[in-house]
Amino acid sequence: MITAEGIRLERLADGHAAAVLAFERANREWFARSVPDRGDAYFTATGFAERHRAILAEQADGACHFHLVLDGAGRIVGRVNLVDAVDGSAELGYRVGESAAGRGVARAAVRLVCELASGSYGLTALTAVTTLDNAASRAVLARTGFTGTGAVDLGGRPGLAYRRVLRAGVSTATATGQ
Known part of the structure; x- marks a missing residue:
């Protein structure tokens, strides 16, 4: 767990499945305004359970790092993920629920x-x-040190790609349970 600015990150675990599904269902319409909807199968108990097991396996292999964003009361208010971790680089993805936007x-x-x-x-x-x-989202990336690298097509929607170089071994927040 890592904390700062009134929130904490917690690494995704098996026991989080039901709470994450509830968060995703509650925010489905909100998220669909800015990213493609994940489809009805994702939001079924069976479909979500299968997907949850699959991403935990990717995390166990070190290919991805999935985190919940929790508020001071321990409620899920977002998710932040690092996927396709290869050769020292990974792709950042994040989403914040409507109540915390x-x-x-x-x-x-x-x-x-x-x-x-x-x-x-x-x-x-x-x-x-x-x-x-x-x-x-563009403002978040700019305020956290990412630099635009060019135009991209995101499923028929125009977009921008960003990159941030990290200083290896630097961590100023308090981390436990990693």
Whole structure:
């Protein structure tokens, strides 16, 4: 667990499945406004359980690092992930629920996961993409040290790619249980 700015990150675990599914269901429409919907099968208990097991296996292999963003009361308010961790780099992905949007949660979560990436996971660079119409996500990336690297197509929607170079071994937040 790593904490700062009123939130904490907790590495995804098997026991989180039901709470994560409830969070995803509660925010499905909110998320679909800025990213493609995951489809009905994802939101069924069986479909979600299968996906949850699959991503935990990827995490166990070290290919990905999945985290919950929790508020001070321990409620899930977002998720932040590092996927395809290869050759010192990974792709950053994050989402914040509607109830926590606009309160700096995404910015704080991205800062924390960047510290984990360089400190605990030994990564030296992160990439990210977002659509041009997602001004909030572009602002989060800019405020957390990412630099635009060019245009991308995100499922027929224009977007931007970003990159951040990390200083290896640097972590200023308090991390436990990693």
